[in-house]
Amino acid sequence: MxxxxxxxxxxxxxxxxxxxxxxxxxxxxxxxxxxxxxxxxxxxxxxxxxxxxxxxxxxxxxxxxxxxxxxxxxxxxxxxxxxxxxxxxxxxxxxxxxxxxxxxxxxxxxxxxxxxxxxxxxxxxxxxxxxxxxxxxxxxxxxxxxxxxxxxxxxxxxxxxxxxxxxxxxxxxxxxxxxxxxxxxxxxxxxxxxxxxxxxxxxxxxxxxxxxxxxxxxxxxxxxxxxxxxxxxxxxxSLSQQKHRVFRFDNYWFDYNACHVNVSKAWNSRTTANPMQAITHFIAKTKSNLCKWKSKDLTPLDEHIKKVEEEILQHEALESTLDYSDLISIALRGLYNKHNALLRQNTLRLAQRAKLLWIKHGDYNSHFFHRHAKIRAHRNKVYALLTEQGDLLYDQVSIS
Missing domain, CATH: 3.60.10.10 (Endonuclease/exonuclease/phosphatase)
Structure with a gap:
């Protein structure tokens, strides 16, 4: 339905x-x-x-x-x-x-x-x-x-x-x-x-x-x-058609060196256009580089967190066996730190979407941020449009 x-x-x-x-x-x-x-x-x-x-x-x-x-x-x-x-x-x-x-x-x-x-x-x-x-x-x-x-x-x-x-x-x-x-x-x-x-x-x-x-x-x-x-x-x-997504820069990208490299590469490229056109070209190039990097090399956070949690479970399962060693203990501590860093990035991402960057302390309320962002998306959406002829349009195709 x-x-x-x-x-x-x-x-x-x-x-x-x-x-x-x-x-x-x-x-x-x-x-x-x-x-x-x-x-x-x-x-x-x-x-x-x-x-x-x-x-x-x-x-x-x-x-x-x-x-x-x-x-x-x-x-x-x-x-x-x-x-x-x-x-x-x-x-x-x-x-x-x-x-x-x-x-x-x-x-x-x-x-x-x-x-x-x-x-x-x-x-x-x-x-x-x-x-x-x-x-x-x-x-x-x-x-x-x-x-x-x-x-x-x-x-x-x-x-x-x-x-x-x-x-x-x-x-x-x-x-x-x-x-x-x-x-x-x-x-x-x-x-x-x-x-x-x-x-x-x-x-x-x-x-x-x-x-x-x-x-x-x-x-x-x-x-x-x-x-x-x-x-x-x-x-x-419930709309099934693919929506056009607006490009948005996620603040947690700053944690990745590849993000800085792609931005620097875009702004250091040569151009023969006038200064105003050059800025437009640099911004477009930055967007293009970041989109390619995101789709090719950047693992989605939810998927990355799940993968690290599976690795932690595998290492923790070895703690009660004879195969457990100091190397595994060191690897496990590294995975814990990585998991905490990913949770911090995910909280930052959802807080940015929910316009709640003022939150600096407390638990990782990712579920709350996700709901808040969802409500904002509904409120910002145009559900009906009144034309000059006085007709009300409801379907998204006609509104577009």
């Missing part, structure tokens, strides 16, 4: 014929893999009746509404993979999905309560899932906003306490808001004049593990039309 599409919508009741027509129109136009509907206001029998209206290629799981409040229905296509509901509560439906990429991940569909005490209970319940070392994504209506910019009309005092708890939950569980394309608000009370209110209670959150599994993603706020909530369309893509 190279592209994952999830539609999330607070439909304000699933029995309405207009709601059913809108859902089927969304299916036809966007071809989603999963559809997450909240505030369905459907009890057990109504949820079964609602889901039976879809073809056999769709499977479903639901949380019945209590009276005229709440209710969650999630539908998924067979091609998504094996989907297993692992836990349910009044305000959240949790599904574990086994697929090709990511191999195993958790989807949590949320319709949070308005009452702040119930919200506290849900945040505590969800903290259990952050302890799982699995990709995790949360979609739905959180009935809370993060900042005062996420509402218009009325006073922020109505949101402030819920906002503090919501921000605390996101920070404590190391989640990311995946942002949006389109209108800044997903809810409107549809009143007229000064009584009109807007907010963004619907959103998509994900952890580091989920974000790192995809090359690109974007969350689009679809038109609100008749109801008071906008549907959300999340598209996450």
């Amino acid at each position: 190279s592209t994952l599409k999830i539609i999330s919508w607070n439909c304000r009741g699933s029995a309405n014929s207009r709601t059913m027509s809108r859902i089927k129109a969304l299916m036809r136009s966007h071809q989603p893999n999963l559809i997450c509907l909240v505030e369905t206001r459907s009890d057990h029998n109504r949820a079964i009746n609602f889901c039976s209206k879809f073809t056999r290629s769709w499977h479903w799981a639901a949380i019945p509404a209590q009276g005229f409040s709440g209710g969650i229905v999630t539908l998924w296509k067979q091609r998504v993979g094996m989907v297993t509901p692992i836990a349910t509560s009044r305000f959240a439906l949790h599904l574990i999905i086994s697929s090709e990429n990511p191999s195993q991940w958790i989807l949590t569909v949320i319709y949070n309560a308005q009452n702040i005490q119930f919200q506290k209970g849900l945040w505590m319940e969800l903290e259990i899932f952050s302890s799982f070392d699995l990709p995790w994504i949360l979609v739905g209506d959180f009935n809370a906003i993060l900042t005062c910019e996420e509402h218009r009309g009325g006073r922020f005092d109505n949101y402030s306490h819920k906002s503090k708890l919501f921000n605390k939950f996101i920070n404590n569980n190391r989640l990311f808001d995946l942002g949006y394309i389109g209108s800044p608000f997903t809810w409107c009370n549809n009143q007229i004049g000064l009584a009109r209110r807007w907010a963004r209670p619907d959103r998509v959150l994900a952890n580091n593990e989920w974000v790192s599994k995809f090359e690109s993603y974007f969350n689009k706020h679809l038109p609100r039309t008749a109801p008071d909530h906008s549907p959300l369309l999340l598209t996450a893509t």
Whole structure:
């Protein structure tokens, strides 16, 4: 599955014929893999009746509404993979999905309560899932906003306490808001004049593990039309085509004499061009020399570290045998030093990518640096482009 599409919508009741027509129109136009509907206001029998209206290629799981409040229905296509509901509560439906990429991940569909005490209970319940070392994504209506910019009309005092708890939950569980394309608000009370209110209670959150599994993603706020909530369309893509790589100088190359030789060779070459052209030629020559040296003679750090660790294991295996000697002991100390030097180089490389060169002490947090760099790459990527004609382009070929 190279592209994952999830539609999330607070439909304000699933029995309405207009709601059913809108859902089927969304299916036809966007071809989603999963559809997450909240505030369905459907009890057990109504949820079964609602889901039976879809073809056999769709499977479903639901949380019945209590009276005229709440209710969650999630539908998924067979091609998504094996989907297993692992836990349910009044305000959240949790599904574990086994697929090709990511191999195993958790989807949590949320319709949070308005009452702040119930919200506290849900945040505590969800903290259990952050302890799982699995990709995790949360979609739905959180009935809370993060900042005062996420509402218009009325006073922020109505949101402030819920906002503090919501921000605390996101920070404590190391989640990311995946942002949006389109209108800044997903809810409107549809009143007229000064009584009109807007907010963004619907959103998509994900952890580091989920974000790192995809090359690109974007969350689009679809038109609100008749109801008071906008549907959300999340598209996450694993790109298989080869990307054009930008040349970047790694600071750990300074540890290699061949790096200095290639740079010196480039800048000492003769040229008959004027000074400005000569500098351009020298820089291009430097890049060319370093690229050739890197591809031919420089072993990738991860591969080099693995190779040295295998040599250390071979030498350490001899310590309990009669073949062990002082020469092996000396060789082993040399391998230890080499391994430490490679770890230092790898930390420097990842810290440079993560823009964290100010870190001078502490453990080798290579895993942290790698994740930080991955998040920066996603934030720097252009996922959509608005043309002068007002058209939104999403595929990378058209954007290029």
